[in-house]
Amino acid sequence: MKAQPGVLWPIRINRYLASCGLGSRRSCEDLVREGRIKVNGQIVRTLGQKIFAEDKVEIDGSLLLRPQQKQYFLFYKPRGIVCSRKDPFGGKTIYDLLPSSLHHLFSVGRLDKESEGLLLLTNDGLLANAVLHPRYHFAKTYIVTLCPSFEEKHQKDLLKGMYIEGKRAKADKVIIENKNTLKIVLSQGIKRQIRTMLSLLGYKVTRLRRVALGPLTLKRMKPGELRSLTEREKKSLFEAIELLTQKGPA
Secondary structure, eight states, X not given: OOOOTTOOSSEEXXXXXXXXXXXXXXXXXXXXHTTOEEETTEEXXXXXXXXXXXXXXXXXXXXXXXXXXXXXXXXXXXXXXXXXXXXXXXXXXXXXXXXXXXXXXXXXXXXXXXXXXXXXXXXXXXHHHHHHOGGGOOOEEEEEEEESOOOTTHHHHHHHOEEETTEEEOOSEEEEEETTEEEEEEOOOOTTHHHHHHHHTTOEEEEEEEEEETTEXXXXXXXXXXXXXXXXXXXXXXXXXXXXXXXXXX
């Protein structure tokens, strides 16, 4: 039996069970410890058990359906459209630009209407949770054009952080590309974080473009362009997430 597209076999048993909809990875480990899981007719109690595409997995004697085929796409969101299903003001959404066959996918994280750049579209809820969960500090990289000219002294302010709506917002990295352009790396997900931080320092963002999500990059994509992740990109994404989840909270 061939491996399913979008699943890198073998996978750990807790991840497999979670992808079948049996709960979080941690709660699925309890199912294994309790002896409720069989693999190819044998009770498994080893949390390190790996599941292969051809394996038959049961819970309490009932055969589990295989995880839903996962899909992963990169989309260059143009400026002026929103990421939600519907715009309450009647504007365009990303779903107006996507083929109807992909309307079941959701975006992992959002970009505000006036921002543009890389979106990951998927039906993989576990992966989305790992990317978005604040404890894992998944890096997102932006190119920011601003005015007036950026003063180098404010680089430390962005790295040190400031409070926005009661939360301490800060950048992980700030690289001054030129007097009006910054490369900023964030691992937080506070709404309009970059725009607000720079506004508090006296700047106006004239263009904000997300160019990378972890190891995934825009490369030469153009606004409105959509493409599937390559196998190499999937592998690098899963490896990055696995590393972050193994490390736990920073």
